[in-house]
Amino acid sequence: MGDDLDNEWWLTEKEQTEKYADKEQEYDVSNSKGKVKGAGNKKRSYDAVAVVEETSGQVKKKKKPKKKKTEEEEVKESAGQWSDVVASLRDNFKGKIPVIEFEDLILSEENFLPHNEYLNDLSTYLTCTIRKWKKLSASDELKTKSPIVLVITSAAKRAVDLNRQANNFKGKCTSAKLFAKHMKVSEQSKFLSKNKVHFAVGTPNRVSSLIDQDALDITAVKYVILDWNFRDLKKRRMVDIPEIKKDLLNFLKDNVLPTILNGSRLKIGIY
Known part of the structure; x- marks a missing residue:
């Protein structure tokens, strides 16, 4: 078997x-x-x-969702600071001017007002940063050709809007509009020479022209406010528009910085 x-x-x-x-x-x-x-x-x-x-032995890892920024954090990031102004000046003029002049482009935080951290309207910003406005605007020492506050912005329409926005801050005081649209340099010069102006708003090109013709005396100006954060319909700031940027930075280099270096207590505001 x-x-x-x-x-x-x-x-x-x-x-x-x-x-x-x-x-x-x-x-x-x-x-x-x-x-x-x-x-x-x-x-x-x-x-x-x-x-x-x-x-x-492979373990699939789940991707962590990105933490969304709060509205307050986004606003803080978009608000320009004093260091942005200094960086723009130095980047623009590096290698274009003598070394001695370039060294003068260094400003410190002490030369600036607190920046507009929460992007408040102009009246709110000025009220929070210029605490002695009533005393300054009522002073007998106010001179012709020299406003207390000089606001620099990109265009005539924006200047008109800012002048209106500042009404709550200004109160009853004399204002001047210093831009080219429908206004001649001679007319503005005449107005500045005959009136004690408290508040002025204009474009960098026209303001520089008035200074060059001795129609505007910046040495007695207390505050220069830069409309730094405003963006037009194309989302551009002043420093994003080549021709405006050139006029703005030249205005700062040729007029504002020398005034500060000569001992003036002039403060720059970043609005």
């Missing part, structure tokens, strides 16, 4: 049944792995996927 090689005669019938079941389960798992890895297999069992993930 021939031997039955496949028959494990030393095992009981129950043990043979259990061993056969274990081998069948191992075969099913191995076969499932092959199906998961194959490109053409569309059906994948949940158990097979679990086995592959466990044996591969």
